[in-house]
Amino acid sequence: MKIETGIVIKSTGSWYKVRAAKHGIVNARLSGKHKIKGLKSTNPLAVGDHVNFIFENSGDEPSGVIQKIHPRKNYIVRKSIKKSAQAHLIASNIDQAVLVVTIAEPSTSLGFIDRFLVTCESFRIPVHIVFNKADLFTEGAKEYYEAVADMYRSIGYESTLTSTLDKTGLEDLQSLLQGKISLLSGHSGTGKSSLINAIYPSQELRIGDISSSHLKGKHTTTFAEMFELEQDTYVIDSPGIKELGLFDLDKENLSHYFPEMREVIGQCKFHNCTHIHEPKCKVIELVEEGVIPQSRYESYLSMFEGEDHKY
Ligand SMILES: Nc1nc2c(ncn2[C@@H]2O[C@H](COP(=O)(O)OP(=O)(O)OP(=O)(O)O)[C@@H](O)[C@H]2O)c(=O)[nH]1
Ligand SMILES: [Mg+2]
Ligand SMILES: [Zn+2]
Structure with a gap:
């Protein structure tokens, strides 16, 4: 054989x-x-x-x-929805993860973004954020987007603003994908499949509506699938994530997966500082000074307490 x-x-x-x-x-x-x-x-x-x-x-x-x-170069998992003691493998052997988020229809919370970033950090997978549906931005949404994108950039996460309708940012996204294997992830209805179709019209991926009552996606993509877009360029389109349960994350190391905390944890008074209640904690100090964003610290606390994120 x-x-x-x-x-x-x-x-x-x-x-x-x-x-x-x-x-x-x-x-x-x-x-x-x-x-x-x-x-x-x-x-x-x-x-x-x-x-x-x-x-x-x-x-x-x-x-x-x-x-x-074959042995995996890397893999990314989330907590299984049915059996919380088990992991669900999302994809393996990827070069980068692209998290597709939206400010509206549906709106992605910062808590969800942070959970995804922490997951990628824990598997050492580079991650890029795509803010899609720029065409829907109101003045207020635009300001909010700019503040959020700046905040993530200051921590070290780059992002791209896109729209499949008016074609904003599609060339930038294409060059980000070129020559790599990328996992596209995010809530249902953020436009993951639409973005692939908009850049590579020959792909013809299935696209869903947004439910008009909830402004949420309808889970159109049901199985992860890898597409060859060009030679050496692959994307894995994956079903929208409802909740991102972190699998088996050890609390002691949680702050290592926040780059802005990782940078300073040696400066806390106690070497095993949890950055929650200890005196002379550098992380808490920087949160109070506004150097570490409040929303990031809140995400840290919520993950530390093991709350599964629901949106
Ligand atoms: N206004 C606007 N709508 C968009 C944009 N991109 C996608 N959409 C719409 O958003 C809806 C959902 O798009 P999909 O591509 O199916 O979203 P998905 O992220 O693949 O969703 P799942 O497969 O369910 O995870 C569709 O009605 C798209 O037409 C955009 O840039 N602007
Ligand atoms: Mg899809
Ligand atoms: Zn500390």
């Missing part, structure tokens, strides 16, 4: 689409049990995984049986 190699580009539960090195796209299933060392996850395989498989000759179209998952 000849061993083939490929990359998982879509996972729908028990069947996977694999882009094989030589045979184009193959439908495949996973043989046996594959556990990730040190990680309890509800799904064994994610989009982006490199696999070995063999062909099995049942049915008209030859399908594959995945036998081996």
Whole structure:
């Protein structure tokens, strides 16, 4: 039996689409049990995984049986919605995450953004923020956006303002994506699939409405899927996230995942300072001076207390 190699580009539960090195796209299933060392996850395989498989000759179209998952360069997980003690693998082997947020229709809270940023920091995945639907900005929304974008820039997170309607920022977003494997993530209805279509019209991804009563998305994209946009340029479009449960985050290290806190934690009086109640805490001092943004500190406290974010 000849061993083939490929990359998982879509996972729908028990069947996977694999882009094989030589045979184009193959439908495949996973043989046996594959556990990730040190990680309890509800799904064994994610989009982006490199696999070995063999062909099995049942049915008209030859399908594959995945036998081996190659070691991952990285992966990103969230807490499973059904089994909170388990993780759900979102994607693996990615170069960057692109968080698509909106100020309105729907509105993304700073708490949600911070949770996503912390998740990426904990997996050492570079992250870029996209503020979409610029065409909907009122004067007030524009000011708010500018303040939020400046705040994140001051911490080290770059962002791009986009609109699929008036084409704001699409060239910048395209150059950000070029030559990389990017995960597009965010709430349902922020325009992840629309952005891919707007930059690469030949892709024809499904786009959903915004529910008029709630101004929320309708979870149009239901499975993560990797698309080849150009040579060496791939994006993983993923279903909108409702709540972002942080998986297995150790509280002791939480401040390491806030770059603006990480910078100064050696300057607290106590080496095991939690930055909550201790005297001579540099982090608290900087929050009081307005150097560390209040909203970031509030996100830190909420994550420390383990509250799952709901919007
Ligand atoms: N006004 C405005 N509407 C937009 C823009 N981009 C997308 N939309 C609309 O937002 C709605 C949701 O777009 P989708 O691309 O399906 O959003 P999504 O993030 O892929 O949503 P899920 O797949 O459910 O996670 C659609 O009605 C789009 O037409 C934009 O820049 N401006
Ligand atoms: Mg979508
Ligand atoms: Zn401290």
